[in-house]
Amino acid sequence: MVEVKLHDIGEGMTEADINCYLVKPGDFVKADDPLVEVQTDKMTAEIPAPRSGVIKELLLTPGQTVKVGTTLLIIEESSGGVQTSESQKVADVVKTEAKPEETAVAVLDRPAGVKVPVGVSARLGQILASPYTRKVARENAVNIMEVKGTGPAGRITEEDILAFVKLREHGVSSTSEAGSEQEIPNISQPASEQEVPNVSKPASEPKAPKVSEVGSEERAPTENKLSHQDILPFRGRRKQIAKKMVQSMYTIPHCTHFEEIDVSELIALREEIKGSGSSISATAFFIKVLSIALKEFPIFNAKLDEENENIQLLREHHIGIAVDTPEGLIVPVIRNVEQMNLKQIHDEMKRLTKLALDDKLTVKDISGGTFTISNVGPLGGSIGATPIIQHPQTALVSFHKTKKRPVVTDQDEIAIRSIMNLSMAFDHRVADGATAVAYTNRFAQLIENPKMMLLELM
Incomplete structure (x- = not known):
């Protein structure tokens, strides 16, 4: 056994x-x-x-x-x-594909009369499909039981789901395309x-209740009884995220430092680069500049080992990027940022973000982070936050909304500049506020004068 x-x-x-x-x-x-x-x-x-x-x-x-x-x-x-x-x-x-009259399939909790195409996996009716394929089926409102798998042993692939959707759009079912289908009894x-x-x-997760403009939930008249639409499952990634956040908050004494960054020159440089036929996201610049600053302030790329009473200063900058997915927050990791150029960071960030949204990340993609960033600015409306650190890391930087504001220049003149808010949470056991201010000041210096980065890249 x-x-x-x-x-x-x-x-x-x-x-x-x-x-x-x-x-x-x-x-x-x-x-x-x-x-x-x-x-x-x-x-x-x-x-x-x-x-x-x-x-x-x-x-x-x-x-x-x-x-x-x-x-x-x-x-x-x-x-x-x-x-x-x-x-x-x-x-x-x-x-071998069984004949309809020879196939006996036990479907647990399946309503009587469900049609199943011949050739569905022979593991007593069990559908063979990866988690990502099941996710694609749910997103396209496809009953995976109706799809004929073309993979090994009848495994259903992403391509099978998409082909089924196309056939459905043209009024053709995959079961009729595949041949005969059989009536599967509900066997208890x-x-x-x-x-x-x-x-x-389930075909889909329960939807969150709608919220009206005044913040009250719109509930069906159920005489004070909760309906299925009022209850969300607390399990899976949501439950695991909650446990990690509680662990971090109870373990790390968080301290959050806020700063305003003038990104006007960075925006101008990005437009200049775009005019030459290339494109580098602002987040790629942020990640690279954070890495440059970490070389001068390695205390924020460290791990506290309380058992052995030491602080490990980590040389490799493995920077996690928080990605908001339908299943919840996930943080893929860009490895060895200190060795990468802006284009490499941009491309790797796009690759990991797509894998995260497609639920295709591997263990290596999400492991080993030493520092984390969260860029919520593109979502709009965020002017600040107190982000929670990824234990056992030491710091996390969050970038917020960029707005054009009137600013008094060094020449005592008023100019319209693009200002971005930044919040930095750090472990107060490991570092102090003055060091955090020095770190974000160095970050601001390079972002506000991005061409100075050339001196750091030589």
């Missing part, structure tokens, strides 16, 4: 939520086949099979939060690569048998 346990799939991970199982008891799996989908505070991931064998027992139910090291399921390892008769039958169906288990967790995922 092989116990498949929840292992650490991310830096500092201690627990995860069980999203759904991708197998059922009796299924034959090969090494590295996906077994269960879990949600951490940073990403959705699949736990693979360590060895080939037959699924013996599922030990948990979807929605549970479990610690690292918890056993998720048990595999009965195949001896000499020989499958049991039951698992052989399952594997045979995976390889005897009470004496072991209850198998529900592996299906």
